[in-house]
Amino acid sequence: MKVLVTGANGQLGKDMVLLLLQKGHEVQACGRTELDITSQEQCMRIMAAFHPDVVIHCAAFTAVDAAEDDIDKAYQVNAGGTRNIAVAAEKAGAKLVYISTDYVFDGQSMLPYREYDNTDPQGVYGKSKRAGELLAQTLSSRYFIVRTSWVYGMHGNNFVKTMLRLGQEKPLVQVVHDQKGSPTYTMDLAGFLLQLIQTEKYGIYHASNSGECTWFEFAQAIFEEAQQVGLTITAQLEPCTTAQFPRPAPRPANSVMDHVSIRTNGFHDLRHWRAGLKYFIHLLNKPVSE
Template sequence: MRIVVTGASGQLGTDVVLLLQGENHDVLGCTRNNLNITDLEQCKKVIGTFLPEAVIHCAAYTAVDAAETDIDKAYQVNAVGTRNIAIASEQVGAKMIYISTDYVFNGRSELPYQEYDNTDPQGVYGKSKRAGELLVQNLSSRYFIVRTSWVYGLHGNNFVKTMLRLGQEKPSLQVVHDQKGSPTYTVDLAEFLLELVQTDKYGIYHASNSGECTWFEFAEAIFEEALNMGFNMIAKPEPCTTEQFPRPAPRPFNSVMDHLSIRINGLTDLRPWREGLHHYLIILSSIQS
């Protein structure tokens, strides 16, 4: 397939491009240097020239706390930029995958969120990503909206890398134990996106590694795996509450998403989060050694 990937230098976009190229797809990876997604005419020109069969829209404003004061920029990228990609994709008849987030929910549910539960974003980031979802639904006739959570990969900063760094620097480390979700390894998510984009099973999907944990439990697993692989971890994670770590943007207490659409459409679910973490750390340790 001919596929355009936006945000191609980002954490997820990099792995999506590498996977597509490895599977011999014809890929145009777009970064800020060669595509300003907030410029509609440029989006039309780039996508209209390449004539893709599909567009995987990974580019996003993801600074959750900064978005609380940088409101216009968050909406300019996540809403207007997504609108522009949707319009340009539709003009050439391309399918579109829009990467969204668990932050479109309020995080107060007792149960995992299903794809068609009511959304209720609490912060600017979540609201701007939900605006992007609505624009895709209104402007694209062939779309996949893929909500994911707690993403980490080899390319870019993330929670796993932060824990590895702090765990080798500090004697103790407090990690929030009252927020739960599902960590998602970018390689596993990219493989799901590749399977999805080759279908006509349009709609909304929740895609994260299977299972759930709190941030503290995630940190414990990171430390345990890292120690087994020879990382010099001197810290011991200690549980704390969200109240002990106030942040500008509200955090969802429950980010766990049920993979209803994956199941009922007969697609391949992502492996358990602990397996994804183990695979990630093996690769990371081999790069660093």
């Protein structure tokens, strides 16, 4: 297959490109310098030249707090950019995968969110990503919308890397204990996307590693797994509330998503978040010769 990946220098994008190449697919990896998704002309030109079978749209404005101040930029990238990619992909006859987020929900449900539950984003980031979903649905005849959460991987900054650093530098680390969700390892998500694009089972999917935890419980697990690979963790962990760390953008109290579409369409679900974390930390700290 010929696959074009936007946001190819991001956490998910890099792992997606690596996996596709490993599996023998022809890939056009487009970072910001190769493709400005806010330029419709550029999207059309690059898509027409490569003529992909699938477009995996990972590029996004993901700075949740910054989006509250730069509303136009968030919508220009997450809505307008997605429109440009969707129109160009449709013209090229390509399937479209749009990577979305748990932030399209209000985060107040007592239950995990299902794919076709009503959305109600609370912040600019979530609203702009929901706008992207609507444009993908409207403008593409063959789309997969894949919502994920709490993503971490080998490339770029993320919660796992931050906790590992703080755990070795600080005497005390406070982490919120009143927000729950499902951590998602980028390679596990990429593996699911690879399954998905080889089908015509279009629609909305929730894809995160299985199980759930709070950020505090996630940090506890990171410290435990780090010690298992021989890292010295000196920090003491302390739970705190969201109210103790006010941020410009509202955070969902519940980001847990039910994987109904994965189950009902016969796909393999992603492994438990703790197994993904264990593998990642081993990979992050293994000797070069291994």
